[in-house]
Amino acid sequence: MVFAATPPHHGTLTGFWVAPFDFCYKLPQTVSLQEGALIEPLAVSVHIIKQAQLSPGNSIVIMGTGPIGLLCGAVAKAFGASKIIGVDIVQSKLNFAKELGFTHTYLSQGISAEDNAKAILDKSDLGQGADIVIDASGAETSIQTSLHVVKAGGVYVQGGMGKADITFPIMAMCQKEVTVKGSFRYGPGDYELAIELVSSGRVPVKKLISDVVDFHQAEEAFKKVKEGQVVKVLIAGPNEPVQVKRLDALS
Known part of the structure; x- marks a missing residue:
């Protein structure tokens, strides 16, 4: 199993990331990209x-x-x-x-x-x-x-x-x-079920998103996560404008 950001493999803080087609899942129209990040x-x-x-x-x-x-x-x-x-x-x-x-x-x-x-x-x-x-x-x-x-x-x-x-x-x-x-990561059918739980509204993953921050705030975001001050922080892409918020969800 190859897991992004686990050495020696690079993570996904990049504009593009290549993955095998059969490892990709299309999100329903009812699931936002922010929710998709928590699948x-x-x-x-x-x-x-x-x-x-x-x-x-x-x-x-x-x-x-x-x-x-x-x-x-x-x-x-x-x-x-x-x-x-x-x-x-x-x-x-x-x-x-x-x-x-x-x-x-x-x-x-x-x-x-x-x-x-x-x-x-x-x-x-x-x-x-x-x-x-x-x-x-x-x-x-x-x-x-x-x-x-x-x-x-x-x-x-x-x-x-x-x-x-x-x-x-x-x-x-x-x-x-x-x-x-x-239990180690996931197996067959787990991604499909996770997507269904979000698309049906049975699991409100958006509640876990403490903040969405600018790409240049990534280092600060990682620090806040390590200190336990937030639940999940999403990092916008390098060229994606975002309204930067305060990182204080659990303070």
Whole structure:
């Protein structure tokens, strides 16, 4: 798989970018180019939710409410999840998750994984655990907490990528007979489904666009994203005029 902007391959901050025809998807008239720019991360989230085999009425906890975690929640809502709980260490991100349709949020505390898990279950009224838990952060503490949040016989999907080796609560996984799955980018049908979710209005990706900035502001935009001050920033092309806005969506 060739992934733009992943070395040694160049990214797409250019006027033209060549891709194989069979890797291209035509956007419906109802989907704007700005929304189209978010089809790729949405396809990643679609793949994660498909890996989880979510059914209508399931409860789901999403560890990490960055763009992928947020979109996982949006897809879960579109698929009929009954409870969608977002967990993060940044309150502003959790506030945005509520705006996107998450039913509950939890600000992770500097306590043990077991205690954080108990607090999540209590605050969200999840009883013995969530049907599905997704880690979209890659953080070791989040992964550890996840295995204590998922119910016996539940599904855990690793969507975030962090350190190559971590301390994993294998006893909790075994005792509860948890189904553990990994998720890597996307597979057949994920792009088509992502486009359909946007074109039908079931996933409002435009809400994630914090700003559209001039090409010469690209460096500042990357800095704001790294600092967690925005969700998604679109960069206009070198010759594309745009009304530059303030980059303060999450401040």
